[in-house]
Amino acid sequence: MSDSLFSIVGPVMVGPSSSHTAGAVRLGLLARMLANQPITHATFTLYNSFAHTHKGHGTDKGLLAGLLGFNVSDERIRTAFAHADEAHLPYEFLCDTAPNHYPPNTVHMALTLADTTTMTLIGHSIGAGRVRISQLNKHKVNLQGEMPTLLMIYTDKPGMIWQVTKTIAEAHINIATLHCNRQRRGKLAFMTITLDDALPTDAIDTINAITDVVMVRCLNKLPD
Amino acid sequence: MPYFNAFTDLLAHCDAQQCSIAQAALTMEAAETGQTEAAIKQRMDDLLTQMATTIQSGLATSEPSPSGLSGGDAQRMMAYLDNGNNVLNPLGTRLLAYGVATLEENNRMKPIVACPTAGGSGSVPAVLIALEDEQHVPRQKTIDGLLAAGCIGAITSQRMHLSGASAGCQAEVGVASGMAAGAMVQAMGGTPQQVLNAAAISMQNLMGLICDPVAGLVEVPCVLRNGLGAMQAVGAATMAMASITSFIPLDDVVDAMAQVGKLMPPQLKETAEGGLATTPTANAFTDAFFKPTP
Known part of the structure; x- marks a missing residue:
């Protein structure tokens, strides 16, 4: 974890939860950068705590907002569904509550890209807005977005x-x-x-x- | 801010340099990040402005949160103050309203400053902005207060994870109340020793606090608790400024809190499987809230 004062006082973010909302936005932002081209369809599968509490914490809105390129402080997170419709980004959320070996806040994304290929990834929100992507197109990776x-x-x-x-x-x-x-x-x-x-x-x-x-x-x- | 991982080292530095904790924090942050002290102060100033904006927007509405579990209590509190109810002095009543206002905005998905977390984001702004509004403490002093708060949080976070899921609410509102108490003493011109005493007194009083939110939301008991966390911080700061010392120093308090966090059962750490979250009232709400899963 960064030791900066601003990791304690900050970030400015849209609530209600640093792990379930801000973390979700950051996972969406990382997916957007990995896609590197327009996304034409998104399927999110939520696991564990994400699956149980996404509704109250706006995890679904956060993930979508990140894919749209909004930052953690963007008030449009609140109306992300409408912005996705405007941007012609169809999406779907699934919840998988079966027992699994994933960490508490996990999402699987299957993204259809403009060139008709599909990109899949598995991401985790690991607390205080920090995130990790552990799998890309079924390959093991470790991406946190804390440095270029x-x-x-x-x-x-x-x-x-x-x-x-x-x-x-x-x-x-x-x-x-x-x-x-x-x-x-x-x-x-x-x-x-x-x-x-x-x-x-x-x-x-x-x-x-x-x-x-x-x-x-x-x-x-x-x-x- | 890795120069110090112990408050005793921080205090020794302040004694040797004859500087405040705010100045020590500024020096450390500048050395670590390469930013100028002026730029760091400007960022703190901007964060205080965002904190005040959040409080004001929270007081301007009674809109309920999406779940309906919170919203409107900040306005109730301010109306009570505006109607001349001063059993508490105006500062106390105002900071209760401010702490609640921030958490209500958090639940409306409006911008807040995590401090140290989103769930504990109400207490530090409530104390500092209420000091500005009610006691006319100048912004330069509240910037010093926020620097001291950040310093207390940063050293604490090297000893324990600041999340309800890892150590219960003592790690969120508990630490926030310690940061807020230290911030107030710093803003009022107290000594480094008084700043750390205030934090120690406040944090030991919330040690053991569990995280048992109804339906897993950041609303009950979190919203009102953030107002009360600010109130307690002011009490602890007042004790410290009266030269009351904490028998257990802040380093030991933090280590004890980390130990208590480890001993705390998982049912009481942000899983909504114990405490208030499993009362009949909470269960009835939770069942109704989660029934129509999208």
Whole structure:
């Protein structure tokens, strides 16, 4: 957790709950950044405490508001359903109350994108408005949105980490953390890099142009 | 703000530097984040303005929350004050109204300043804004108060998680009342030792407070409790300014609170499975509220 005074006094947010409302908005915002193109349909499945108390806490409105790009302090969260209709974003909420192994406040999102592909993710609200995405398109990830983050899916082969970190170094940006894993040798691999500053566009283009890169997403730090 | 994880270290720093807790907080925040002290004070000023705006909008309406469990009590409280009912002094009556107003707005899904959480967001603004409105304490002093409140919360949060789900309401309104008590002493020009005594006196008095919200909502008992949390903070601050000291120092109070949080059963930690939440009245409400699931 950030030790800043402003993590104690703040953020300015729309109530009623930092975990069930603000956290939901932030999960929606992260999903919007991961989609990186217009979303044409959204199905949310809520688990555990989210499934039990979403109605009173506006978790459903918060998730939708985040997908629409609203921040935690935006009063339009209250009328998010109407704004989704205006934005021609059809949506559906399901509740799964069967026992599961997920943490208390969990949502599964299935998003249809403008290019007709589907993106799925699993996100968790872990308290005081902080969030984590643990799965993207069934791949294990760990995204929190607390720093600018580069997420890359690529073919496992020699030199990939070097090519990416070299580009970041040439942009004079410091890497805070770097995590890699892979399905199997020579199959899909995943890299998550958190950065002290956001990557400039030309660096993202350079990384996108690396041979055998399947997907690159550059996520901004979530707004305060 | 990682320089100190103990209040004794903070106090030693204030003694050595001959500075207030507000100034120590400012120095630490500037060093950690690279912001200027002026920019940090401006952000605190903006947050106080948002707190006052939330209180005023909360007092301007009696609109019920979506569940119907809260709304209108802040107006009732202010009307009582405006009708000349001064059994409590006007400051006391006003801050009850202010604390309730913030939580009512929270439940209407209007903007609030989490302080330290949304469920405990009423007490610190109630004390500081009521001091501005009723005692004409200048904004520069309430900014110092909010800095001290943030400092108390930040050091506390290094020892325990500030959420009802992890440690009960003592970690939300309990900590908020300690932050508010310290904020008041700071705003009134008290010494660093008095600031920490006020926080210790207030927090030990809400130690053990459970989180048992009706239907899992942030309404009953949270809304009224935030007003009362502010009231208690003013009492603790007044004791500290009268040079009453806390026998148990704030570091020990926080560690004890963390221990009590661990000992507290899960039914009493924001699961709505015990306490007020499972009374016959609450059960009847909860059944009706959740019946038409969308």
